[in-house]
Amino acid sequence: MSFPRASTALSRFTVLDLTRVRSGPTAVRQLADWGANVIKIETPAHLEKGEGPGGPRQGPDFQNLHRNKRSVTLDLKSPQGKAAFLRMVEKADVVVENFRPDVKDRLGIDYESLKTVNKRIVLASISGFGQDGPYRDRPGFDQIAQGMGGLMSITGLPGQGPVRVGIPVADLSAGLFCALGVMTALLEREVSGEGQWVSTSLLQAQIFMLDFQAARWLQAREVPKQAGNNHPTAIPTGVFKTKDGHINIASTGQVMWERCCNAIGAPELLDSPDYKTSALRSKNRDPLNAAIEARTKTKTSAEWIDLFNEVGVPCGPIYSIDQVFADEQVKHLRMAQSGTRPDGSEEVFVGQPFSLSRTKTAIAATPPELGQHTDEVLKEFGFSDGEIAALHEAKVV
Template identity: 70%
Template structure:
């Protein structure tokens, strides 16, 4: 077997990856990075450009999404291609797909079909809006979910109009939630011996991510609005100008407020009734922010960060992406992991944000070339070299 796991944590789990674009590949990457034997199934005609799999194969996006996986070309629209897939599914642990809901039924690889082959199989499905319901057949896209899921209504400056966030957060989180669902199903299978169908969608992920903003509506009947860089309920928390730039300060609770006043040398603010307690500071947010900024302009960002951290006031610089990966703590945590890519040579990709003491995640393999492991995977299934050659001639692989 040509499988070098990225970790020993999940190296006993085999995953068939039918995903495209971002949410599905994100889910599978989570499993691959923890050692699962991921077989990424691609159409033979897709070639080496990546197509819908995350941009061109040599592109940074594809490279980051598809590491630690093996590639099998397989045409599921042919009877023999489906036969090969069913053989794989009969012994696999997980299938992950993000087709539109009807596609897997049309192909004959819906949960009921897979369960008949393998009662322990876990099918994970990601869609734009859910596997059923009135929006079931709508095409899904991250920014559409950000808007429909409420995020764009609370992002940006007051009165600015809706603003998307700078990453495909609905896609990414749908993928992460899907991976969590897979792991939960695998743990439950240890008790029941049965697999199950787990489902999530971009819209569900985005609604869940509203978190306390959603609770403000569901519990208190309050509709959150845009607050810009200010925290909507914890004040003063936001972006503040200094002599040479900007910093974030997060002042949650009375104790930290008192520390802030002490660190800024403005203990007289404690006696101002407009700032006496959280409710007063909320009512007078604009005045408070203005006088904090006026004080911060007397020194540089680095100087204030040192002073405030020493005083126990949460604060930090506001980095550009290049500065993030030059940050000494990010370097210490190993968030940029080295890899030798077939297309790019020596480079770095974003590592997992979880540290495990015995079974760490690594980037053991770069993204595969299209069909790189086809012969080896089919050989493991028992196909002869001649049968594999015939399938290639017939465009099955």
């Protein structure tokens, strides 16, 4: 195969990508970045109504989501297109989709249908609210899941009212959990020899991401509230003004609390009856934060960051996005990685957040043009030149 792979880690797997917008493409990007043979199946241009889902194809959002993939156009609503897709399923390992739950049933590409073609196939589905249940057919959107999943009730300043998080956390986490589910199913297939249906939803992912905040309710019957920049349980932890800006300080636990007081030159806080225990520091959070900030305003952010880290108190700057990628540690971690476009120009992408010691990943291919690899891929799946020409003539591809 001439198409460059991003890695050798997953190179034995072929993935048919029917996803759109964000949650599904996030899942498939994980597989593509680690070398899976990902074939993005898209609606032919003459059938697309307006701009395709996911924003402009050359925009940064679409580009970052769809690297390391090839593109095939195929009309799944036509008999010829569906038949061609099922021929591809015969040789594939994974199909990923994030349609509304009823769409795959109408198209005849649900799991029960796919497994009659290939019993080893893994179908991965992401929906807004689940594949069944009373909300099954509702349209899903990240911000709706943030609200229903409780996140907006604990984000923002106390009394501010619901606040949306600045990234589509429900979409992104659903995509990552979907990719994890696919890998789990592929590992299980090595034992059973059979594929299975992996499903998740924006709502499930968002609730899982509540983590300890959800556990506070489920186990202690505490309803968490907005805490602004303060950590809800680890105190004092939050944002503090400095001479030239703001920093984050996290001094949870007695040892860190003592180090913090000594670092800011306020040993009297250790002796105050109002701050003797973690519970008292939580109860008297506001005056405690004010007392700390009275000291932090006397030095620059850089001075405090050096001082706190030297004594072992977690502390760091609060960056704008451009400052994030200018940081020396971020550069060292290679969180910005370049890929070469077909015209020879360079494009920069967000890199993978984990590494393997022997098996590397890279931006091996920038995102494809619509249908760029249609004929090439169909030939790999056994279609003859005549069959491919017939699909073109019927405007199926």
